[in-house]
Amino acid sequence: SAVISQKPSRDICQRGTSLTIQCQVDSQVTMMFWYRQQPGQSLTLIATANQGSEATYESGFVIDKFPISRPNLTFSTLTVSNMSPEDSSIYLCSVRTPGGLDTQYFGPGTRLTVL
Amino acid sequence: GENVEQHPSTLSVQEGDSAVIKCTYSDSASNYFPWYKQELGKGPQLIIDIRSNVGEKKDQRIAVTLNKTAKHFSLHITETQPEDSAVYFCAASQGYSTLTFGKGTMLLVSP
Numbered sequence A: 001s002a003v004i005s006q007k008p009s010r011d012i013c014q015r016g017t018s019l020t021i022q023c024q025v026d027s028q029v030t031m032m033f034w035y036r037q038q039p040g041q042s043l044t045l046i047a048t049a050n051q052g053s054e055a056t057y058e059s060g061f062v063i064d065k066f067p068i069s070r071p072n073l074t075f076s077t078l079t080v081s082n083m084s085p086e087d088s089s090i091y092l093c094s095v096r097t098p099g100g101l102d103t104q105y106f107g108p109g110t111r112l113t114v115l
Numbered sequence B: 001g002e003n004v005e006q007h008p009s010t011l012s013v014q015e016g017d018s019a020v021i022k023c024t025y026s027d028s029a030s031n032y033f034p035w036y037k038q039e040l041g042k043g044p045q046l047i048i049d050i051r052s053n054v055g056e057k058k059d060q061r062i063a064v065t066l067n068k069t070a071k072h073f074s075l076h077i078t079e080t081q082p083e084d085s086a087v088y089f090c091a092a093s094q095g096y097s098t099l100t101f102g103k104g105t106m107l108l109v110s111p
Helices: none
Strands: A004-007 A010-013 A019-025 A031-037 A044-049 A068-072 A075-080 A089-096 A104-106 A110-114 B004-007 B010-014 B019-025 B032-038 B045-051 B056-059 B062-067 B072-077 B086-092 B105-110
Touching: A004 A089, A019 A031, A019 A089, A031 A075, A044 A068, A044 A075, A075 A089, A104 B045, B004 B086, B010 B019, B019 B086, B019 B105, B032 B062, B045 B056, B045 B062, B072 B086
Parallel strands: A010 A110, B010 B105
Antiparallel strands: A004 A019, A019 A075, A031 A044, A031 A089, A068 A075, A089 A104, A089 A110, B004 B019, B019 B072, B032 B045, B032 B086, B056 B062, B062 B072, B086 B105
């Protein structure tokens, strides 16, 4: 498995501002993902963070709104840009580990409230 | 693309009873089926998974069964305890493709 930490754990932000969420893993991983979980809902994949290249975004999510970086095999950031109250959600980092095939682990999440 | 249906949306049981959550999937090529437990205020925790080359897998009080012909899989929790109360998510994927999640089941175990 992998130990995943996220910063911040929660934040309250004003509309129109941006927030960058950090994801740190205790070991090198093959794949990193960012998910959004709206209140009382399931998990929706935002994008796959690719090391050294642009992230791969799912339908309905765009780079201008959710820029992602992955500078190495253990770290990634997700920025939520120009926030509105509709962006209030839990944002989750998720990883797959070498040798773990398709097994996927999740971080503790970042709880974002936009006023 | 893959579609995963999960039932029931809520499940209330008495402590000591068994709980069963069922999921169906649409893509016959899917071959990996994990289950996650999410407690309030926490991220999803992988509790058990099964691959399409087996029909059942057990881990203490938790078991998962898979019926590839009918394209459904189920989570079974025996001797439920209050600490089993959480939201449970099923998911499906094929190879290294991304996971498709069900909508979740809120399990409430009453003492």
